Amino acid sequence: MENYIGIMSGTSLDGIDAVLVETDGERVRLLDRTTAPFASGLRDRLLALAAGGAVTARQWGELDTALGRAYADITRQLLASSGRRAADIRAIGCHGQTVWHQPNGELPFSLQLGDGNRLAAETGITTVTDFRRKDMALGGQGAPLVxxxxxxxxxxxxxxxxxxxxxxxxxxxxxxxxxxxxxxxxxxxxxxxxxxxxxxxxxxxxxxxxxxxxxxxxxxxxxxxxxxxxxxxxxxxxxxxxxxxxxxxxxxxxxxxxxxxxxxxxxxxxxxxxxxxxxxxxxxxxxxxxxxxxxxxxxxxxxxxxxxxxxxxxxxxGVDMDAMEAMAFAWLAHQTLHRLPGNLPEVTGARRHAVLGAVHFPD
Ligand SMILES: Nc1ncnc2c1ncn2[C@@H]1O[C@H](COP(=O)(O)OP(=O)(O)O)[C@@H](O)[C@H]1O
Ligand SMILES: [Mg+2]
CATH class of the missing domain: 3.30.420.40 (ATPase, nucleotide binding domain)
Known part of the structure; x- marks a missing residue:
């Protein structure tokens, strides 16, 4: 069994959920969980972005950094509360914050913000992000992945x-x-x-x-x-x-x-x-x-x-309703690190199973 951290912040924009699980890919045990609201300024900027308002490249990049920091903060919080060190964790699976999901049409994409480079560098833990776009590149909806x-x-x-x-x-x-x-x-x-x-x-x-x-x-x-x-x-x-x-x-x-x-x-x-x-x-x-x-x-x-x-x-x-989605992304990180598929083509419509995500190494 290996330890993974899963981080989820969904479209409700209520905040960030983080879990620590133990898994071998078939069994998944929840060891600890924590949740943190968004700082109100961050939440307002995310709401404005999700409303489709104009945004500059600079604002966009700053949000990516601010979210990466917020995810690193909650990771440190979870490590402290569970008494674990970075070396105990095989990887983080971080969904990121969806700012636009456009699965159909000429130019489909799904964009999640929250810089995985920063998360890996600040925590010292291998970090998997960007779970949806491989499935989309294979003709799928990129969702749902759970x-x-x-x-x-x-x-x-x-x-x-x-x-x-x-x-x-x-x-x-x-x-x-x-x-x-x-x-x-x-x-x-x-x-x-x-x-x-x-x-x-x-x-x-x-x-x-x-x-x-x-x-x-x-x-x-x-x-x-x-x-x-x-x-x-x-x-x-x-x-x-x-x-x-x-x-x-x-x-x-x-x-x-x-x-x-x-x-x-x-x-x-x-x-x-x-x-x-x-x-x-x-x-x-x-x-x-x-x-x-x-x-x-x-x-x-x-x-x-x-x-x-x-x-x-x-x-x-037997599965904590508030931890479920973050647990799914911890499990998806396990799949990625073991080069196992994360998507279900019959669910997303992708042409085939695929190893999902972008991996950021901390070294
Ligand atoms: N006590 C409650 N009564 C009604 N709705 C609730 C309550 N607690 C949570 N919720 C709803 O759950 C939402 C958060 O759900 P969550 O699963 O975190 O969504 P997301 O994955 O989009 O972040 C809140 O925005 C609220 O609508
Ligand atoms: Mg939520």
Whole structure:
């Protein structure tokens, strides 16, 4: 077994998660985890960038450096809390901060910031970054990359399990006994709920769905949201803030809705888009991970929309829901260092399996 560190900061822009795991590629054990919010200046700059605003090359480069530093800080924090030294760690797998994900069209790309050179040099640990673009170079979506890891840690010999990661975007992995894993993005996770809550209350997310619970679902608005053509596209598919953003939401609002009603409708939309994916399968287990697993309304609505299913967080199946994605990138770093594939062509649409990532040596 070797020790790896995984670092994830997702599209919710809530902060950075870091984990220490022990793995041989088949078994993965979580040893420690920590999380740190972004410094508020950094978060605001990332939000502005994700909104597609103009940015200079200088601002771009400075963000890359600032993120590299933030990732190095959290690594040092994790080493200290776990009593490990750099020499104990085989490698860091750092997803980086997605600033733009454009999987289709003439010039597809997915760009994550957070300088891996700096992370390797500051920590003294071999660092793997840039996991998505090899898959894209092979015609894939570059996403989602977590299904292979979900299969590794959660596949059950007899039971159908669908793992739903509810981060900024929601993605599913279908683990059906005896069948190749399937997976794709399903639509917004917390992203629309977060942006509406932030816009109207100044608070970054609707904690415990308190605001949504004060409203009622607006059926006409829900129908407009559900009619988004992307939702009906066949897999492979991936998406991000480039589609599900302020402009997308505003185009579907009449403007005279009550704030709490919109919040309730966005929560229902998020749950309904996820449930729709599971409804095509015989009832099994729906296992939730990511921050959305802390939203009690989402869990309630998924339970109601999926009669016969057991809806739970991945904690119930033995994998920490808050550590899952960072653990996946620790595992992906293991794959890279052992020159093993990280992507699943049947998930991403790439032409073949590939060893993913750019490796930065500390020496
Ligand atoms: N108690 C809670 N109630 C409602 N939503 C929550 C709660 N805790 C976390 N969240 C949601 O989880 C999000 C963070 O999820 P996370 O999995 O870290 O996403 P990402 O991978 O995009 O960073 C927050 O922005 C928020 O929407
Ligand atoms: Mg997060």
């Amino acid at each position: 299904p292979a890891f979900h299969q590794c840690v959660l596949a059950h010999p007899e039971r159908l399990r669908i793992v739903v990661n509810i981060g900024g975007i929601a993605n599913i992995s279908v683990l059906a006994p005896g069948r190749p894993v399937m997976g794709h993005d399903v639509g917004p996770g917390n992203m629309l709920m977060d942006l509406w809550c932030r816009r109207h209350t100044g608070v970054p997310f609707d904690r415990d769905a308190a605001l949504a619970r004060r409203g009622t679902v607006l059926p006409a608005l829900l129908a407009r949201l559900m009619s988004e053509p992307w939702l009906a596209l066949p897999a492979p598919k991936s998406t991000g803030r480039e589609l599900f953003n302020d402009a997308w939401l505003d185009a579907r609002l009449s403007g005279d809705e009550a704030v709490a009603d919109v919040q309730a409708t966005l929560a229902e939309f998020t749950a309904a888009a996820i449930a729709r994916e599971a409804q095509g399968w015989p009832a099994g287990e729906l296992l939730i991970c990511g921050g959305g697993g802390h939203n009690p309304l989402l869990l309630e609505r998924l339970t109601a929309l999926l009669p016969g299913w057991q809806v739970n967080t991945t904690n119930a199946a």
